[in-house]
Amino acid sequence: MxxxxxxxxxxxxxxxxxxxxxxxxxxxxxxxxxxxxxxxxxxxxxxxxxxxxxxSSGLGTVYSYTVVHRPQRPEFEAPYVVAIIALDEGWHMLTNLVDIAPDDVSIGLAVEVAFRVMSDEITLPYFRPRASA
Amino acid sequence: MARNLHDVAIVGAYHTEQAKRLDVAEPALLLDAMRGGLASAGLTAAEVDGVNASTWVSGIHAREAVQWLGGHPCWTGTGSPGIEAVLEAASAIASGQCDTVLIAAAQSGEYQDHSATVSWTRPSNEFVECWGLYTAAEFALIAQRHMHVYGTKPEALAEVAAAIRSNGARNPEAVMFGREVTPEDVLASRMVATPFHLFDCCINSEGGASLVLTTSERARDLDADPVYLLGGGMDRQGMSYTAAPLFDLHGRVGERAGKRAFSQAGLTPAAVDVAEIYDPFSFEVIRQLEVMGFCGYGEGGDFVMDGRIRTGGELPVATNGGLLSYSHAGLAQMLQKVTNSVRQLRGELPDALTVPDAKVALATNGGAGALFCDALLLGKEPA
Structure with missing residues (x-):
C-alpha cells in the first residue's frame, strides 16, 4: 500500500x-x-x-509546521513533518520535510526541494534542510 | 410591511441524543430533530412555511423535507447547517419570503473505518492529501505560527481544553459526561499533531439538532420563550483544505464576521455574557476570542487563563462542553452552537452550567484551518 x-x-x-x-x-x-x-x-x-x-528556485524557509504522530492513514509512517514552505520567490506550498529529525525542525529553517519518484506518473516535491545551511 | 434582521426571533431549539455511535438511522434521527424543534417552539408542521433540513450520510435535503412536512413549506434553504443556515433563513423571513422556518440536521452511520482518521477530516485535494494532512494538521499549522509569532503557550491551549471538557463532564447530555479533565491531563495525553495533544482535539460522535425561526411579532403569540437575532456575519476565505492555511492570510478569519455582527447589534464584546465559541481544537478558541474582539491580537493565550472562560468566570465559553466533550456530529455541531446559545438565554441548561442572568450570547462556527468563521449574536431582549 x-x-x-x-x-x-x-x-x-x-x-x-x-x-x-x-x-x-x-x-x-x-x-x-x-x-x-x-x-x-x-x-x-x-x-x-x-x-x-x-x-521556482525550490529554495525557501519553513513558514509553519506540525509533527504528525497520528497518521492520516496507516500508509503514512508516523511521525512525519507537514510543513508550509515560504519559497524565496514569495509563494507558499504544503509539503513534508525529509532528511531531518522532527525535533530539529523550527520555523525559519532554510530548506530546498527534494524530489522523490512515487510512481510512473507522480514525483512528489518534498523538502529537506538546505545543503549549505 | 418591511422587516429586518431585528424582526426575527428563534422560538425553538432542540438537540437529539448524542453518542459516539447512535443506533438510530439518519432519517429517524432527522425526524426526531424536526419534531423536537417544533415542540420547543409550540408549533405544528402545518405552521411551518420554510425549511432547511438535511442529513450528512444519506443526503436528505430541504426539497425532500418539504414533503415530510406535508407540503406546507413554500421556501427551502440550502445553507449548510449552522450560522450560515440561520442567517439565510433570517434573511428569507426579513425579506418576506416566508414567516416560520424549521432548520434541522442529523448525522449517524458515518464511522466505519477505524484504521485511519475520521473520513470527513481527510482532504481529497491533490496538493494536500499526499502530504498526510487532515483537519487537526491544518489547524495545527495555524496554531504553531500563532505560538511562534506571539509566544502563546501550550499551557494556554491545555487550559482551554480542560475548561471546556470540564463543562461537558458536568453536562449529563454530553458524550463525555463524567470525564473531568485537568490541564495536566491534556498535556499528558498522547500527541496527535504538534501542538495538539489528544485532549486538545474534538471528539467525533453522532446526533442531530434543530432550530425554529419566526418573526418577532409571531413569537409574541407563541407559548415559547423567544430569543432575538441581534446581528450576524460571515467570513469566507476559500475552500477548506485545498491551499496552505497561511496564518498571515487567514489567521484573522472571523474578524469581518464579528465586526458585522457587533455593528448590527450596536454592541461591543463587553456586552456578551456567554460565548459559544466553535471549538474543534483548543487553540481555535484562543484565536477566535482575539478576532471577535474580546482581547487584542496575541493576547488570547493570557486571556483564557485564571478561570476567565470557565463557568462562573468573566466569559464562559462552550458551556455545554462543546465539540471537545459534548458532541461533534457531522455538521449538526454547527447548529448546536446556536441551540446552546438559545438554551443558555432561556435558562434551560443544568444549574452547574447555567450562566446566571445571561442576556447576550455569541455563537461562532468554523475556524482558521478551514478558512471560514461565522458569528451570530443573540439576545434575550430584542435589539
Whole structure:
C-alpha cells in the first residue's frame, strides 16, 4: 500500500509533469506578475487567464509546521513533518520535510526541494534542510 | 410591511441524543430533530412555511423535507447547517419570503473505518492529501505560527481544553459526561499533531439538532420563550483544505464576521455574557476570542487563563462542553452552537452550567484551518 497520490487535473498537470523532470513550477500572471499556487484557471489578483508556468528556485524557509504522530492513514509512517514552505520567490506550498529529525525542525529553517519518484506518473516535491545551511 | 434582521426571533431549539455511535438511522434521527424543534417552539408542521433540513450520510435535503412536512413549506434553504443556515433563513423571513422556518440536521452511520482518521477530516485535494494532512494538521499549522509569532503557550491551549471538557463532564447530555479533565491531563495525553495533544482535539460522535425561526411579532403569540437575532456575519476565505492555511492570510478569519455582527447589534464584546465559541481544537478558541474582539491580537493565550472562560468566570465559553466533550456530529455541531446559545438565554441548561442572568450570547462556527468563521449574536431582549 502506498500513500494516496495526486490525481492531476488539466489545470495542474504541467506542475506534476515538471516534477518528473526535477523542476518545481508555479503559475505567474504575465499581466500583473502575481504568483498563483495552488494552480488556478485564472489570476487571483486581476482575473485574467494570462498565466504562464515559471520555474521556482525550490529554495525557501519553513513558514509553519506540525509533527504528525497520528497518521492520516496507516500508509503514512508516523511521525512525519507537514510543513508550509515560504519559497524565496514569495509563494507558499504544503509539503513534508525529509532528511531531518522532527525535533530539529523550527520555523525559519532554510530548506530546498527534494524530489522523490512515487510512481510512473507522480514525483512528489518534498523538502529537506538546505545543503549549505 | 418591511422587516429586518431585528424582526426575527428563534422560538425553538432542540438537540437529539448524542453518542459516539447512535443506533438510530439518519432519517429517524432527522425526524426526531424536526419534531423536537417544533415542540420547543409550540408549533405544528402545518405552521411551518420554510425549511432547511438535511442529513450528512444519506443526503436528505430541504426539497425532500418539504414533503415530510406535508407540503406546507413554500421556501427551502440550502445553507449548510449552522450560522450560515440561520442567517439565510433570517434573511428569507426579513425579506418576506416566508414567516416560520424549521432548520434541522442529523448525522449517524458515518464511522466505519477505524484504521485511519475520521473520513470527513481527510482532504481529497491533490496538493494536500499526499502530504498526510487532515483537519487537526491544518489547524495545527495555524496554531504553531500563532505560538511562534506571539509566544502563546501550550499551557494556554491545555487550559482551554480542560475548561471546556470540564463543562461537558458536568453536562449529563454530553458524550463525555463524567470525564473531568485537568490541564495536566491534556498535556499528558498522547500527541496527535504538534501542538495538539489528544485532549486538545474534538471528539467525533453522532446526533442531530434543530432550530425554529419566526418573526418577532409571531413569537409574541407563541407559548415559547423567544430569543432575538441581534446581528450576524460571515467570513469566507476559500475552500477548506485545498491551499496552505497561511496564518498571515487567514489567521484573522472571523474578524469581518464579528465586526458585522457587533455593528448590527450596536454592541461591543463587553456586552456578551456567554460565548459559544466553535471549538474543534483548543487553540481555535484562543484565536477566535482575539478576532471577535474580546482581547487584542496575541493576547488570547493570557486571556483564557485564571478561570476567565470557565463557568462562573468573566466569559464562559462552550458551556455545554462543546465539540471537545459534548458532541461533534457531522455538521449538526454547527447548529448546536446556536441551540446552546438559545438554551443558555432561556435558562434551560443544568444549574452547574447555567450562566446566571445571561442576556447576550455569541455563537461562532468554523475556524482558521478551514478558512471560514461565522458569528451570530443573540439576545434575550430584542435589539
Amino acid at each position: 502506498t500513500i494516496p497520490l495526486p490525481r492531476k487535473t488539466p489545470v495542474s498537470a504541467p506542475h506534476w509533469e515538471a516534477c518528473q523532470d526535477g523542476r518545481l513550477l508555479v503559475q505567474r500572471c504575465t499581466t500583473c506578475d502575481q504568483l498563483v499556487f495552488i494552480p488556478r484557471p485564472g489570476c487571483t489578483r486581476c482575473l485574467t487567464e494570462t498565466l504562464e508556468w515559471t520555474e
